[in-house]
Amino acid sequence: MLIPHPLLGLRDAQEFTYLGDASLMARPDPDQPDAEAAFADYVFLRDNPAGVHRELWFHEQGDRSWLVVTRNTVTHEILGAELATDVARRGA
Amino acid sequence: MTRIQGGLIDRNRPLSFRFDGRSYSGFEGDTLASALLANGVRLVGRSFKYHRPRGIFSAGSEEPNALVELREGARREPNTRATVVELYDGLVADSQNRIGSLEHDLLSVNDLFAPFFAAGFYYKTFMWPRAFWEKLYEPAIRRAAGLGSLSMLADPDAYDRGFQHPDLLVIGGGAAGLMAALTTGRAGASVLLADEDCRLGGRLLAEGGVIDDTPAADWVAGVVAELENLPNVRILTRTTVFGAYDHGVYGAVERVSDHLPEPGRKVRQTLWRISARHAILATGATERHIPFGDNDRPGIMLAGAMRAYVNRWAVTPQARAEDPVAIFTNNDDGHRTALALAARGVPLAGVIDTRSGVSSLGEYRTFAGATVTGTKGRKGLSAIELRHGGTSEWLNCGALGVSGGWNPNVHLASHHRGRPLWSDEKLAFVPDDNGPQGLLVAGAARGEGSTAEALADGARVALTALEALGISGTAPAIPVASEEPSAIEAFWHVPAKGRAWVDFQNDVTVKDIKLAHQENMRPVEHLKRWTTLGMATDQGKTANVTALAVMAELTGKTIPETGTTIFRPPYTPVSMGVLGGGDTGQRFRPRRLTPTHPWAEAQGAVFVEVGPWMRAQYFPRAGETHWRQTVDREARAVRASVGVCDVTTLGKIDVQGPDAGEFLNRIYANLMGTLKPGKVRYGLMLREDGIAYDDGTCACLAEGHYVVTTTTANAGLVYQRMEFARQCLWPELDVTLISTTDAWAQIAVAGPKSRELLSRIVDGFDMSNDAFPFMGCAELTVCGGLRARLFRISFSGELAYEIAVPARYGNALMERLMDTGKDLDVTAYGTEALGVLRIEKGHATANEINGQTTATMLGMDRMVSRKKDSIGAIMSRREGLSGDARRLVGFVPVDAGEPVVAGSHLVAPGDPVDMAHDQGWITSACYSPHVGSSIGLGYLVNGDSRLGQEFIAANPLEGQSVRVKAVSAHFVDPEGERLRD
Amino acid sequence: MTDLTPITALGDSVPRVHTAGGYTLRENADLALASLAVARGVAAPAPFGLGLPDAGGLAVGEGGRSAFWTAPDQWMIAAEGMAETDFAASLLAEVPGGRVTEQTDGWTAFEIASEDAAQIESLLERLVNLPAAATAPGRATRTGLEHMSVFVLRRTDSHVTIIGMRTLAASLWHALETAVDRLGGTQ
Structure with missing residues (x-):
């Protein structure tokens, strides 16, 4: 697999480690009254789509950036990748 | 001897070799197979199940039969295809899968019991009694049914790996591949041309035709010379592209020195990982055969292989030059072999053509509308029975070439599960456009099989690839090749009373397919597993499509309705050594050495592996x-x-920035942002699910500058999680992380x-x-x-x-x-x-913080600050975790002479040792010179209120049971006065 | 000056050198390193007059100093022959208030010189899975090499610096030595 790093271009997936669903970036608000339930969902529940999936990859043997990679889990086609911190700043 | 004139061998370089202990000679340019044929050796092995005598069936990497053990000692390699072994001086090979000599294999008795070895034999026969499987059945089967044997010695050779990033990978250097490389190379693309053979040319070397009025081999040499002069083109011969992976990544093995007696200073093989923007699959086609009764005798081979042997290697297929050769075909290509043989003076018994109304293309006899129905010759073919016009007759012959048409080598195009399409016109599976992204198929690999078609197709597909690459190219002049008749009529097998082999390597016959059909193992994937069809090391290259056709006939469905098998890497067998890489033993993986390693070595320290680290364990x-x-x-x-x-080895992470304190507050469960310069604080990190994760100290060197210490094992992971928090969770915090462990x-x-x-x-x-x-x-x-x-x-x-x-x-x-x-x-x-x-001090490490334990269990629940949010804080308060009654305490044996064993589970004295009565477990144990006995740490239900009570520490695996007493986890200085002194 | 005697990353008193068929592999124990980071969006400073490069870049300045990009808003600043000095302090003096981390002994630098570009390139294709553009002269890239994390600095056509973690120096040296021996033909 090759991952299109937004700053460094196509890099072999062996340079990266995988974390999982990009929804892990949406950490619940700990001050809400239902925080425990929200955290339980956040920690334990994931969608497992056959198709387009946004997921987190860490460029461990590279620039140490976390990327949000959009990948089709059926075809392995990679539709895009951006710096996770840019995504986080947008609040997406 | 059946060597004839001509061929692409160097007669000035004679080579000697041994097969089964006998000495023979050949020439540079020979394969082991061609050299054996030249010496009149036809019997080269025994079949997998029935130990039937077998000979050379093909002239390439698809060979199912001629498997030998190559070389001696530690370099002995079983199941090596004689058809792809380049001859070198002093080569030693032995036949395999026999007991006793090849001529008188004792296990050929298996052939008499053939009815017992039918499809599904293993599943049916060795069901009972169950206990016999491991001790009797399996060892016996492994000895009898098998291939070559391993040397059981360590591999003495070195292997290498490398990476290529061409614009275009051209797989196969035959007519189509050469034209593709030439077209794209001239256009300036960076091109990697890989071919499994030792020289480029593919089938052109075997056909001996004429291209642009020059012999094909000379035309090839001209193209190769031009390619070699293009700096943007790289040629790898002896290189098999064995797999297509995601996003244009291909795996290839270059056999750097398999053609030499020993690698010497070189590596044996190199594994190439090729990342190509586009690729052209020009892997040609493999001929298929037509099963008929007793079709597995030595001397029966693919007709196209005969053509290759006479043209490229100048050997004829029969044992004695005067023996006539026959051809059995359903297509014009079989007649081309007859012509090639006739042109080299080989006597022809005739061409048996299943088609009615066809006539000879040259001076030989054609039996139209005829089939071969039987053969004779115990260790080599002596006669064939043919049936035509309602009568049967025996025809003496020393070799029989069989041609059932050609199957495009679509394998790599299907490695991403894309299935090929059936073409009724070509009577073959051709690639659909569902192959790996960026892979185009050219030439015979997509059914454009004649020389003229392949040359034109290679150039045409190359222009498509250039366009996709955004490189402008020019259509080359297409070289002129002679016309090659290729008409074919479907004919899949000759009904036979006896056995008609489909898959030679796994001894699968038409009858086995019929049995699978009767037993309802009809879907292709079931057929494959029930009969083991196509599951040998050749993966059924010469068998699968024919088997499908037979099954289609039995079910009354069409071939495409019956299905295709799925192709998976590797295309041909790949040695484990090259996949594993060269470094073994101590060099197996990188080792991290501490800064005092030379000193510790000089002290005679005993070292222990701790992850990648080598640490001094003790200093005797x-x-x-x-x-x-x-x-x-x-x-x-x-x-x-x-x-x-x-x-x-403890991880050290430098944390700087105006928000560093706030950032650490969110990383650690306890307050860290209040730490003042010049101070250190113990810190506990949780996972987001509330489980304890890692602990260590955090030092504040200056305002906004901290050093976080992690455990050795989690150094990389903690850094990764902190970067996740910084980049993904709280990008608004201005903080920088640098790992400074080393x-x-x-x-x-x-x-x-x-x-x-x-x-x-x-x-x-x-x-x-x-x-x-x-x-x-x-x-x-x-x-x-x-x-x-x-x-x-x-x-x-x-x-x-x-x-x-x-x-x-x-x-x-x-x-x-x-x-x-x-x-x-x-x-x-x-x-x-x-x-x-x-342990004496009662400090937790990975044994206690093992991914299943909580701050509460560690007695650190008050450390999880409620004044702020941090990773894991919310979830650590859920009832299941905060309500856990187990606590970390210490243990001593009641009898000071007894050991405390880590992993032991605790039960109250008198209670049964089972999980229902489990009170906890021992996490760490050692002998404590300070206490004067063995001691342990462990989790105990309500441990903090049960100090002084006795328990049984049970280790049922070892039959151990020790009376222990719960004590404070702090065996040393419980008040902590010493460290503050 | 301290009276302690340092050792090289390979554990010797003098840096190791190995030659094979046109390749020279040399341990560079004198290279000082310090990382420099700035807050997001802050203009990159120019310590020692170095123009800090963009992703994948290597900038070479005066007095044996160079800089290469390591991550967004992060660079490594290198200085030849300065390993025995407190280079982090010198760098901090250039960028007061900057986020500087001493890195000299976090890494080991192995210099590989060859007769020509082709030799370096055939070596690199055995070592790292990077396209030619990422290892062209003037480029610096972090990647994996035999499961180790390294920076590949292509200084010139015929000179590349491989910077790896100091505690892995022996394994990295072995990997590089094996590769140059295979290509240089002395093995």
């Missing part, structure tokens, strides 16, 4: 005969005077005399308890101006420090400490004593 001294003596001495020295230990050599100096020892090396730094109290840190200089960091922290419970200096000075600092502290009885200690000291 003269006279110590057991490791426990050494470890007890080291641990006692720390309690009595002073010990030193390299703790560089930059500093860190040495623990522990024991009541540690202050005195360190005062001897610091440069005017006030070491007094008031000036530098417990949990203090400072940047200072030591040993006359060397910058250092000093932390007053303790893992052992004694007065202790950790001192860090730039890593290059770590070794010298250790020597200095040992030298300076001689009068203080300074003692080096290793990880074993480190473990004893921390």
Whole structure:
């Protein structure tokens, strides 16, 4: 697999480690009254789509950036990748 | 001898070789198969199940039959296809899968029991009694049904790996591949051309035709010369592209020195990982055969292979030059073989053509509308039975070429599960456009099989690839090749009373397919597993499509309705050695050495692998005969005077920025942002699910500048999680993280005399308890101006420090400490004593923080601050975790002579030893020289209120059962006075 | 000056050198390193007059100093022959208030010189899975090499610096030595 790093271009997936669903970036608000339930969902529940999936990859043997990679889990086609911190700043 | 004139062999370079102990000779350019044929050797092996005599069936990598053990000793390689082994001087090969000699294989008795070995035989026969499987059936089957044997010696050769990033990968250097490489190479694309053969040309070398009025081999040489002169084109011969992976990544093995007696200074093979923007699959086609009764005798081979042997290797297929050769075909290509044989003076018995109304293309006899129905010849073909016009007759012949048409080599196009399409016109599976992204198929690999078609198609597909690459190219002049008749009529097998083999390597016959059909194993994937069709090392290259056709006939469906098998990498067998890479043993993986490693080695330390690290486990001294003596001495020295230990392996992360304190507050469960410069604090990290994750210290070097220490094992992971928090969770915090584990050599100096020892090396730094109290840190200089960091922290419970200096000075600092502290009885200690000291003090490590335990269990629930949010804080309060009643306590044996064993489970005395009565478990244990007995740490239900109670520590696996007493986890200085002193 | 005697990353008193068929592999124990980071969006400073490069870039300045990009808003600043000095302090003096981390002994630098570009390139294709553009002269890239994390600095056509973690120096040296021996033909 090759991952299109937004700053460094196509890099072999062996340079990266995988974390999982990009929804892990949406950490619940700990001050809400239902925080425990929200955290339980956040920690334990994931969608497992056959198709387009946004997921987190860490460029461990590279620039140490976390990327949000959009990948089709059926075809392995990679539709895009951006710096996770840019995504986080947008609040997406 | 059946060597004829011509061919692409070098008669000036004769080579000698041995097969089954007998000496033969061949020439440079021969394969082992061509050389054996040239010497009249037809019987080369025994079949997998029935031990039937077998000969050479093909002239390429698809060979199912001619498998040999190549070389001797540690380099012996079983199941090597004689058809792709390049002959070298002194080559040694042996036939395999036999007991006794090849001529008189004792296991050929299996052939008599053939009815018992039908499809599904293993599943049906060895069901009962169950106990017989491991001891009787399996060993017997493995001995009888098998291939070659391993040398059982370590592989002496080196292997290499490499990476290529061409614009275009051209797989196969035949007519289509050469034209593709030429077209794209001339256009300036970076091109990698790979071919499994030792020379480029593919089938052109076997056909002996004429291209642009020159012999094909000369035309090939001209193209190769041009390609070699293009700096943007790279040619890898002896290189098999074995797999297509995601995003244009291909795996290939280059056999660098398999054609040499020994690799010498070279590697044996190189594994290439090729990332190509586009690829052209020009892998040609493989001929298929037509099953008929007793079609597996030596001397029966693919007709196209015969053509290759006479044209390229100048050998004829029969044992004696005067023996006539026959051809059995359903297509014009079989007649082309007859013409090629006739042109080289080989006597022809005739062409048996299943099609009615066809006539000869040359001076030979054609039996139209005829089939071959039987054969004779125990260890080599002597006669064939043919049936035509309602009558049968026997025809003497020394070899029979069989042609059932050609199957495009679509394998790599299907490696991403894309299935090929059936073409009724070509009577073959051709690639659909559902192959790997960026892969185009050209030439015979997509059914454009004649020389003229392949040349034109290679150029055409190359232009498509150039367009996709955004490179402008020019259509080349298409070389002129002669017309090649290729008409074909479907004919899949000759009905036979006896056995008609479909898959030679796994001994699968038409009858087996019929049986699978009867037993309802009809879907292709079931057929395959029930009969083992196509599951041998050749993966059924010459068998699968024919088997499908037979099954289609039985079910009354069409071939495409019946299905295709799925192709998976590797295309041909790949040695484990090249996949594993060259480094073995100590070089198997990278090793991290601590800064004091040379010193520890000089002390005779015993090392232990801790993840990638090599750490000193203990330092034996003269006279110590057991490791426990050494470890007890080291641990006692720390309690009595002073010990030193390299703790560089602990992870160190530099945290800087105005928001560093707030960031650490969110990373650690406890408050960290309030830490003042010059201070160190113990910190606990949780996982987001509330489970305890890692612990260590955090030092504040200056306002907005901290150093986080992690455990050795989690150093990389904690850094990764902190980067996740920084980049993904809280990008608004202005903080920078840098891993600096390797930059500093860190040495623990522990024991009541540690202050005195360190005062001897610091440069005017006030070491007094008031000036530098417990949990203090400072940047200072030591040993006359060397910058250092000093932390007053303790893992052992004694007065202790950790001192860090730039890593290059770590070794010298250790020597200095040992030298300076001689009068203080300074003692080096290793990880074993480190473990004893921390168990005595009741400090948790990975045994206690093991991914299943909580802050509450560790007795640290109050550390999880409610004044702020942090990772895991919310979830740690859920009932399941906060309500856990197990607590970390200490254990001593009731009888001081008994051991406490880590992993033992705790039950109340008198209770049965089962999970229903489980009260907890022992996490860590050691012999404590301080206590004078074995001690342990462990989790115990309501442990903090049960100190003094007795339990049984049970280890049912070992039949151990020890009475233990729960005690405080702090065996040493429970009030913590020593470390504050 | 301290009276302690340092050792090289390979554990010797003098840096190791190995030659094979046109390749020279040399341990560079004198290279000082310090990382420099700035807050997001802050203009990159110019310590020692170095123009800090963009992703994948290597900038070479005066007095044996160079800088290469390591991560967004992060660079490594290198100085030849300065390993025995407190280079982090010198760098901090250039960028007061900057986030500087001493890195000299976090790494080990192995210099590989060859007769020509082709030799370096055939070596690199055995070592790292990077396209030619990422290892062209003037480029610096972090990647994996035999499961180790390294920076590949292509200084010139015929000179590349491989910077790896100091504690892995022996394994990295073995990997590089094996590769140059295979290509240089002395093995």
